[in-house]
Amino acid sequence: MANLVAPKVQKQAVSVTRKMAASLPGLREIANKRGLKVHHLGAGYPHPEVTDPRGFLQHQERYFAHLREQEGLNDPDVLPEYLRESYSYTDTLGPVSVRETFARVYGKDWNLTLDPSKLIPTVGASGGISLICSMFERSGEQVAYITDAPTYAGFTARAALCQHASIFSVDMDGEGPKPELMRKQIRAARQQGNFVPFYYTVPDGHNPGGFSFTQKRREEIMAVVQEEGILIVEDAPYLYINFANADKRPKPFFSMAPDQVVHLFTGSKIGFPGPRVGFLYSEAELEISKGQSVPLSELALVESSSELLFHNPGALMGFEALLHEADGQGGFTELQSMWPLAESKLVVYRENREILLQVLEQELGPHRKFFSWTLPDGGFFTVFSFLADGINGPVLTDDAMVEKMVMEHGLVVIPMYDFYPKDARQRDTGAGMNQLRLSFCFSESAGQARRDDMREAIMAFCVAAKALVGIAA
């Protein structure tokens, strides 16, 4: 074995979601041996019922045939341009037609004129997170990121890779992060010698918070970041996985001030996670030396070109196909909106969410002294809290409790404590220690069997929750 000495390389802690995924096969075996059915309330994966790629592949093939026709190619020996480009080296920005189409369709939805030359392809939203962190970490100066407590584990995992980056987190209430606390944290981070580039968040369908920020709070947060001179990195995987009425939906940050925001779009939830399509978009300008400003998108492009070189052009062309619909006469027209795409997915998530909320209310509503749960206006999750001490004392949602939930009830749930950044757990050692994240996005069944499974899973959860606080089922 090669013995490379690397004293400054640090081993990162494994996130609780990964630990859970790794231990699941073993736990599932034990649960099965005990005759328990396994209920999935842990995974944050899109539902298989709405991510069957076969229909999409047919649609893509027809769209590509249409592109070929448009090129006027009758000779089968001539290579169509879309196919050549899909398998070639491209510029870091990728095929222009994809960005132009996406800019028009997405822009219409959010009432913005998006500049396609500022759309940087990323490897999903994860790639966008990594890209924006890399950009600000490159100089080697100490950086501090502001984020929510709790926050997305993929963000804290990425930030932890950089040894000169730290996190200053902001506690939330039912509307979003507390604005004055955010201001305090920005200032504290600066006082400790950090450069503070941005505040990272998931305002719609917060993962793991299980709610969407109110419009009022978004405006308050926007005022704080504008006054303090930092950006918002808006991670938006659930923008369209939205359960609010159209007239009640708050505005995404980038539609409020595109020059103050770095918006991360991903195709993972509205399309498919596998192709890893995403875009980073920002109209921000950065002052890089006295009096010299450059568009953030240009810096991101340079960063991306050395990190990725370029995104898979075939996957991007597939995304372009998704943004078109057949006109019934062999032709294709561009979508006027991405909401119809979302609607095909929302059918499942809306039903699952309804079942979750209805069963929780029915079973635990009469015991609100012991329990509370968030109402998700978007996304895949609710946060379930054990409130007052039960007859058996306080309920601790640690790893041991979560393992017991699988082994004794077949329930896969995720403890919340790991989603609280380190500083939040130092402020409050009990942060998240009475909370679970319940997801309603995933099961192994479809149609009526899915609905039945969802109901059964939440019923099983309610039985377990009642037993934990010591009230009769």
Ligand SMILES: Cc1ncc(COP(=O)(O)O)c(C=O)c1O
């Ligand atoms: C808040 C958040 N950001 C990013 C991601 C990762 O998305 P992608 O597949 O686009 O990398 C997820 C996935 O669940 C998420 O919940």
